[in-house]
Amino acid sequence: MSVNDQPSDPRESTVVDDVAKQLLVDGKWRPATGGGTFPVEDPSTTTTLCSVADATSDDALEALAAADRAQSSWAAHPPRERGEILRRAFETITSRHEDLALLMTLEMGKPLAESRAEITYAAEFFRWFAEEAVRIDGDYTVSPNGRGRVLVLRQPVGPALMVTPWNFPMAMGTRKIGPAVAAGCTMVMKPAHQTPLTMLALGDILTEAGLPDGVLNIVTAHGAGSVMRPMIEDGRARKLTFTGSTPVGRKLIEQSAGQVLNVSMELGGNAPFLVFDDADVDAAVDGAMLAKMRNVGEACTAANRFYVHDSVAEEFTRKLTERMEALHVGRGVDDGIEVGPLIDAGQLDKVVELVDDAVAKGARVETGGSRGDGQGHYYLPTVLTGVPSSARMTREEIFGPVAPITTFTEEHEATAAANDTEFGLVSYVYTRDVQRALRISETLQAGMVGLNQGVVSNAAAPFGGVKHSGIGREGGKVGIDEYLETKYVAVGGL
The missing domain is CATH 3.40.309.10 (Aldehyde Dehydrogenase; Chain A, domain 2)
Structure with missing residues (x-):
């Protein structure tokens, strides 16, 4: 067993330089209000890889406003095209497999072999939910008394706030973004401050794949509370999904109670x-x-x-x-x-x-x-x-x-x-x-x-826990359910 530190390869600087270091708001990359930034560290050397935009509460609320504006048109977007966007993003991730793996290793530290495996795993969520977008079902039945009909619709829950952890910086993102896109939900994504680069690269890929402006907004910030709490309390968001520690999950659930947000939590384990x-x-x-x-x-x-x-x-x-x-x-x-x-x-x-x-x-x-x-x-x-x-x-x-x-x-x-x-x-x-x-x-x-x-x-199986390990499931056939509401229409006059 030995520790081996080696000098960096020039390609390392290239993959970092190629990533946007700004906020993605309403389809445009822009700096944080006031121009604030924070450093991203290479944990294998403790050196700084780069600096990225440090969002303010105003930036977060602008991102939420963009998601709110885009929600109705995105919900009406044809399911097949929503799926095709995910499919195109899957293919782009696959084609950029090596560069994305290297980027992940630089900011998170895991060996390249594991980063490559995560990129493959992450892409699978886009492929899976590309196919689920056209399978959102409903129901139509005769009322038991025979004098009416029961119509059941499945509709997007609305703008979703997403918080992802540093340990699987792409897979935890695609596991949330995939079903949201398929269901017709707009999003504001807050990645972990230790590993924002992989998510920023993913945002660029989705934009390139044709995701309309405002559907996915990415807010990077060193402090999560300063950007998340204002969005949670604002009232325009209707969904909060979080992957991270149980103590933080408890706090987010408490904050969500005021607006009665639909929450899904993938929390700690033992x-x-x-x-x-x-x-x-x-x-x-x-x-x-x-x-x-x-x-x-x-x-x-x-x-x-x-x-x-x-x-x-x-x-x-x-x-x-x-x-x-x-x-x-x-x-x-x-x-x-x-x-x-x-x-x-x-x-x-x-x-x-x-x-x-x-x-x-x-x-x-x-x-x-x-x-x-x-x-x-x-x-x-x-x-x-x-x-x-x-x-x-x-x-x-x-x-x-x-x-x-x-x-x-x-x-x-x-x-x-x-x-x-x-x-x-x-x-x-x-x-x-x-x-x-x-x-x-x-x-x-x-x-x-x-x-x-x-x-x-x-990606084809439901992921989630019981007790203090979380609420809800991600992946599999039930993964899209977290982003859908059930509406019942009582049909009379028949």
């Missing part, structure tokens, strides 16, 4: 990873590497707690430790790198605190357990054993490359421990017993279950 005595251990280790180390562990779907049966715990721990030790850590743009830096100094400090807390309470470090030695925000891939239930990391999202292992002997112990959390986004289960697989999948309190696989993300 995913358990259960390995039973009959599991294929090698497959479980493969799945663990995906569930834990995807995106350097900075994912709401990341395995946060490993519960392994006593009879296979030694083998599983040994093999997982060997795999983690073999990972190459460094700048994500370099060949052979598998683990990049964490997003910023604050996230690195949090991982250090959680590991130190667990070790102080009796956990044993099998590998890693310390910061990397590069310039950036690196933390070495870590395996901990004997992690007590009192450790903070059993309750809090680690959001880093740390795998805490606890053993169990009885099935009910594992499921009780897995469910002992306020979160309920995803759970992972490894077993070769079909009856147990179904039984455990039904018992686990989670919106998604990875059964003998370490990745659940799929």
